[in-house]
Amino acid sequence: MIQIENIKKLFEGNEAVSDLNLFIKKGSIYGLLGSNGAGKTTLLKMIAGIYKEDSGSIFVDGQPIYENVKLKQRTILLTDTLYFFPQSTVKQMASFMKNMYPTWNEERFENYKKVFPININKKIHRMSKGMQRQVAFWLALAAMPDVLILDEPLDGLDAVMRQKVKNLLVQEVAEREMTILISSHNLREVEDLCDHIGILHNGKLIIEKELDDLKSDIHKIQLAFKGDVPELFLKPFDILYKEQRGSVLLYIVRGKEEEVSAHIEFYQPVLFDVLPLTLEEIFIYEMRDVGYAIENVIV
Numbered sequence: 001m002i003q004i005e006n007i008k009k010l011f012e013g014n015e016a017v018s019d020l021n022l023f024i025k026k027g028s029i030y031g032l033l034g035s036n037g038a039g040k041t042t043l044l045k046m047i048a049g050i051y052k053e054d055s056g057s058i059f060v061d062g063q064p065i066y067e068n069v070k071l072k073q074r075t076i077l078l079t080d081t082l083y084f085f086p087q088s089t090v091k092q093m094a095s096f097m098k099n100m101y102p103t104w105n106e107e108r109f110e111n112y113k114k115v116f117p118i119n120i121n122k123k124i125h126r127m128s129k130g131m132q133r134q135v136a137f138w139l140a141l142a143a144m145p146d147v148l149i150l151d152e153p154l155d156g157l158d159a160v161m162r163q164k165v166k167n168l169l170v171q172e173v174a175e176r177e178m179t180i181l182i183s184s185h186n187l188r189e190v191e192d193l194c195d196h197i198g199i200l201h202n203g204k205l206i207i208e209k210e211l212d213d214l215k216s217d218i219h220k221i222q223l224a225f226k227g228d229v230p231e232l233f234l235k236p237f238d239i240l241y242k243e244q245r246g247s248v249l250l251y252i253v254r255g256k257e258e259e260v261s262a263h264i265e266f267y268q269p270v271l272f273d274v275l276p277l278t279l280e281e282i283f284i285y286e287m288r289d290v291g292y293a294i295e296n297v298i299v
């Protein structure tokens with residue numbers, strides 16, 4: 001379990017992460033979303049114990065992670081820039097990882113040969129970007145970390161390999177309650193994998209929810225009235241977006257579906273649909289609400 005209390009991180013006097021609190025349950029897959037420069041990588045590096053927070057604290061299983069070798073041996077961070085020793089082969093990297101991580105599982109390493117079609121005697125730097133990424137996942141999974149932190153992890157993997165890796169990740173979570181933190185701009189992927197979502201903006205966590213709750217709290221509503229639109233008919237609700245296409249009105253509204261529906265039905269619309277939103281749409285509307293908008297969103 002990861003507990004983050006009121007952390008702050010400054011670079012050259014600017015707050016990259018500010019007053020952030022977060023709790024991540026063991027065995028959950030937590031998706032960290034956010035605008036460019038929101039502070040995701042900085043936060044992930046602090047959770048991995050690579051950066052030290054300027055104030056506040058980060059505990060993994062009740063202990064501070066920074067400079068804690070034992071905890072770091074149970075935590076792996078994969079970023080978009082991978083690091084392997086120059087000239088090393090998969091076999092050599094595996095032997096290094098075996099010495100680094102007491103939880104290294106040789107049997108798993110061998111078994112993953114069936115998943116990753118890679119020659120273990122080949123020099124990693126001679127491999128393609130996607131193959132290098134496969135090696136990174138292969139080694140990380142064989143090390144059996146308790147916490148796996150992934151910063152834009154699946155970039156460069158082909159569609160089949162992405163699915164294979166996602167299956168392996170889910171399997172690890174189900175079998176031994178590995179905790180995964182994943183930051184990605186590919187929201188479909190995050191939606192597929194994650195059970196919890198946090199949205200960062202300007203170093204602050206603006207939303208932190210279970211994915212199901214996030215989805216059940218925001219709705220796309222399409223409706224039309226015979227004659228004039230009743231004045232202020234959605235007043236009790238938080239409207240994130242509003243658009244009119246001919247006589248059809250489109251709203252993005254926050255609130256419980258039953259309450260919103262009951263309220264709208266009272267005004268007897270001639271057309272009324274509540275449509276599901278994808279995580280990508282939720283992200284766009286939530287970001288719009290904090291002033292990070294794109295105009296003319298087509299939905």
Ligand SMILES: Nc1ncnc2c1ncn2[C@@H]1O[C@H](COP(=O)(O)OP(=O)(O)OP(=O)(O)O)[C@@H](O)[C@H]1O
Pocket residue numbers: 011012015016034035036037038039040041042043
């Ligand atoms: N080593 C550093 N030195 C100075 N400033 C930094 C450093 N690392 C990050 N920053 C600044 O901190 C802020 C947050 O950066 P960070 O990389 O955490 O964002 P991010 O959410 O991961 O962005 P992206 O989605 O674009 O990768 C940015 O303003 C960035 O310029």
